[in-house]
Amino acid sequence: MAVEFPPEVKREFDExxxxxxxxxxxxxxxxxxxxxxxGYISPEVEExxxxxxxxxxxxxxxxxxxxxxxxxxxxxxxxxxxxKTLSCHLLGAHTIKDHLCRKxxxxxxxxxxxxxxxxxxxxxxxxxxxxxxMMQVDERYYGPLTPEKIxxxxxxxxxxxxxxxxxxG
Amino acid sequence: xxxxxxxxNLNIPNYNRLSVYREHGGYEALKKALxxxxxxxxxxxxxxxxxxxxxxxxxxxxxxxxxxxxxxxxKYLVVNGDEGEPGTFKDRYLLEFAPHQLIEGMIICSxxxxxxxxxxxxxxxYIRQIKIVRRAVEEAQEAGLLGENILGSGFNLxxxxxQGAGAYICGExxxxxxxxxxxxxxxxxxxxxxxxxxxLFGCPTVINNVETLSQVPHVIANxxxxxxxxxxxxNGGTRVFAVSGHxxxxxxxxxPMGVPLRELIYEHCGGxxxxxxxxxxxxxxxxxxxLTADHLDTKMDFVGLRDAGSxxxxxxxVVMDDTTCMVDVCANIARFYAHESCGQCTPCRExxxxxxxxxxxxxxxxxxxxxxxxxxxxxxxxxxxxxxLLADGAAMPILSYLTKFRNEFDYHxxxxxxxxxxx
Ligand SMILES: Cc1cc2nc3c(=O)[nH]c(=O)nc-3n(C[C@H](O)[C@H](O)[C@H](O)COP(=O)(O)O)c2cc1C
Ligand code: SF4
Ligand code: FES
Numbered sequence: 001m002a003v004e005f006p007p008e009v010k011r012e013f014d015e016x017x018x019x020x021x022x023x024x025x026x027x028x029x030x031x032x033x034x035x036x037x038x039g040y041i042s043p044e045v046e047e048x049x050x051x052x053x054x055x056x057x058x059x060x061x062x063x064x065x066x067x068x069x070x071x072x073x074x075x076x077x078x079x080x081x082x083x084k085t086l087s088c089h090l091l092g093a094h095t096i097k098d099h100l101c102r103k104x105x106x107x108x109x110x111x112x113x114x115x116x117x118x119x120x121x122x123x124x125x126x127x128x129x130x131x132x133x134m135m136q137v138d139e140r141y142y143g144p145l146t147p148e149k150i151x152x153x154x155x156x157x158x159x160x161x162x163x164x165x166x167x168x169g
Numbered sequence: 170x171x172x173x174x175x176x177x178n179l180n181i182p183n184y185n186r187l188s189v190y191r192e193h194g195g196y197e198a199l200k201k202a203l204x205x206x207x208x209x210x211x212x213x214x215x216x217x218x219x220x221x222x223x224x225x226x227x228x229x230x231x232x233x234x235x236x237x238x239x240x241x242x243x244k245y246l247v248v249n250g251d252e253g254e255p256g257t258f259k260d261r262y263l264l265e266f267a268p269h270q271l272i273e274g275m276i277i278c279s280x281x282x283x284x285x286x287x288x289x290x291x292x293x294x295y296i297r298q299i300k301i302v303r304r305a306v307e308e309a310q311e312a313g314l315l316g317e318n319i320l321g322s323g324f325n326l327x328x329x330x331x332q333g334a335g336a337y338i339c340g341e342x343x344x345x346x347x348x349x350x351x352x353x354x355x356x357x358x359x360x361x362x363x364x365x366x367x368x369l370f371g372c373p374t375v376i377n378n379v380e381t382l383s384q385v386p387h388v389i390a391n392x393x394x395x396x397x398x399x400x401x402x403x404n405g406g407t408r409v410f411a412v413s414g415h416x417x418x419x420x421x422x423x424x425p426m427g428v429p430l431r432e433l434i435y436e437h438c439g440g441x442x443x444x445x446x447x448x449x450x451x452x453x454x455x456x457x458x459x460l461t462a463d464h465l466d467t468k469m470d471f472v473g474l475r476d477a478g479s480x481x482x483x484x485x486x487v488v489m490d491d492t493t494c495m496v497d498v499c500a501n502i503a504r505f506y507a508h509e510s511c512g513q514c515t516p517c518r519e520x521x522x523x524x525x526x527x528x529x530x531x532x533x534x535x536x537x538x539x540x541x542x543x544x545x546x547x548x549x550x551x552x553x554x555x556x557x558l559l560a561d562g563a564a565m566p567i568l569s570y571l572t573k574f575r576n577e578f579d580y581h582x583x584x585x586x587x588x589x590x591x592x
Contacts, residue, residue: 019329021243021286021370027351028334032293059352066353068335069293081294085255086455087413087487089501124337124505125255126294129413129487130420139296164297166304 040071076119087129138162187308198386210281216393218405223378226471235365246287251340254454256485260379264298268305274385337509356557400426426470445490453482456562458569499570500528506563517560520551534585
């Protein structure tokens with residue numbers, strides 16, 4: 001399958017690039033757009049983006065691999081980022097991790113579950129230490145976590161990603 | 170004294186919407202600023218003793234004054250909303266609940282310095298906050314508060330909200346600028362790359378933290394003397410502490426600069442979980458050296474914390490009770506820096522990696538007798554010889570645990586287990 005933005009996404013791309021003094025400055029947001037569109041940043045997507053932005057593919061590859069939020073392989077339907085940094089650690093992130101892994105059926109503690117539903121990443125401080133221990137599921141933050149709360153959150157998920165809707169209410 | 174400035178209105182429903190912000194006096198400071206001479210605005214900020222609240226505590230007005238007045242180049246304002254220092258979460262509140270306060274501060278700063286394009290760099294995980302700030306920028310544009318001829322003053326400013334992609338080092342100002350140019354977040358060498366001279370796209374650039382700029386409308390509205398009278402001699406106003414760890418009520422807490430640490434913990438954060446004693450406190454984010462219970466009377470401004478052998482940093486306060494193992498804490502922090510070092514400088518790349526390995530070994534009970542001294546030696550060798558301050562910001566706290574709690578490290582090495590009881 002050829003990697004290409006559909007026309008309406010290509011328009012979004014053009015608008016994005018127009019906001020910046022230099023085309024290259026839009027690279028991070030363009031990669032976010034590409035990830036939303038294609039699910040992850042494959043070598044083909046890197047090349048496509050490089051072509052669109054008139055950059056050598058290596059410059060795009062460098063950026064994709066430097067930052068943690070770009071997926072280099074297909075993630076599960078839900079991406080869970082569990083914080084392991086100090087404030088969360090002090091309040092039991094480790095126990096939470098064990099429970100979460102059992103709940104989603106992940107044996108080795110990180111990566112994607114065999115059923116392809118969940119990808120678990122153990123990450124550094126997410127800037128929500130008052131909710132320690134905490135995690136992010138797709139777009140949304142959850143905490144403070146307890147085993148019961150984990151069960152409730154996981155049982156409540158559909159196959160659609162969790163989206164932050166700021167316009168409601 | 171209880172006085173709130175930037176967080177005063179955070180509980181008002183829909184305060185992040187333009188109409189509600191205006192009902193509570195929003196954008197009046199902007200009108201006042203636009204009626205002043207630009208230089209007078211900078212002067213007001215200088216006299217207020219407003220200092221940078223992102224980490225270094227550098228006087229904001231002085232920083233603005235570094236930007237050359239007569240330059241053929243464009244000038245930029247960059248807002249640092251990368252908020253990655255472990256323990257820090259105050260900017261998240263200011264972005265989510267008071268985006269117009271930040272935008273107003275940005276317009277005032279841009280007017281004072283002669284800037285017509287500004288970027289807000291927000292860490293990539295803050296998706297809710299990014300959406301809210303984008304909406305606020307659109308609202309301000311539609312109301313003539315951004316774009317051409319703002320409020321009929323002839324002054325123009327455009328703001329772009331930029332989503333980061335996950336990397337602590339992009340919080341460092343020159344790493345952030347590289348990242349904003351579409352590159353890896355590799356910090357630049359200073360000199361020559363001081364942002365005020367050679368910043369974004371090679372142009373003079375002001376870079377300030379979200380909270381610093383959120384204070385600006387209040388400085389202009391109420392005057393420099395009012396603001397300066399609130400804090401300490403050198404640090405004006407308030408700051409928003411982000412408190413986490415073993416306190417009963419973790420959260421944000423805005424208090425005057427120089428508030429005693431004890432008051433912050435016991436009067437504003439509900440005291441300690443299970444009434445246990447304080448064992449240690451990180452007073453300014455994970456890069457600040459740890460304080461012990463002997464330091465509870467420390468004044469929480471940049472000067473007071475420096476005098477106590479630590480630093481004001483990002484205002485993130487992590488409180489630990491007597492059930493906490495300091496080897497465990499130190500190893501956790503060391504792992505963070507080993508992960509976040511960008512790898513450009515050998516002392517940082519190798520040093521953070523080795524210290525982390527040694528500490529994990531001590532924690533796991535596999536240490537060699539000389540390991541504690543080794544960790545101290547490696548950490549000392551990281552300081553003062555790198556491109557950016559991440560290496561010092563890793564070495565200083567690690568050395569503080571290794572010296573102040575040396576007995577716990579030695580116990581782990583000798584007995585291959587932990588001595589900390591309680592919990
Ligand atoms: C390793 C490192 C990480 C930093 N992270 C942040 C950050 O996340 N947010 C921030 O505002 N400043 C951060 N800083 C400080 C910035 O370099 C810079 O001093 C600040 O953005 C200036 O704004 P201010 O003067 O308003 O504080 C960091 C500094 C270093 C050395
Ligand atoms: S000190 Fe560390 S983080 Fe900073 S530039 Fe050098 S290697 Fe990168
Ligand atoms: S330490 Fe977990 S969110 Fe900050």
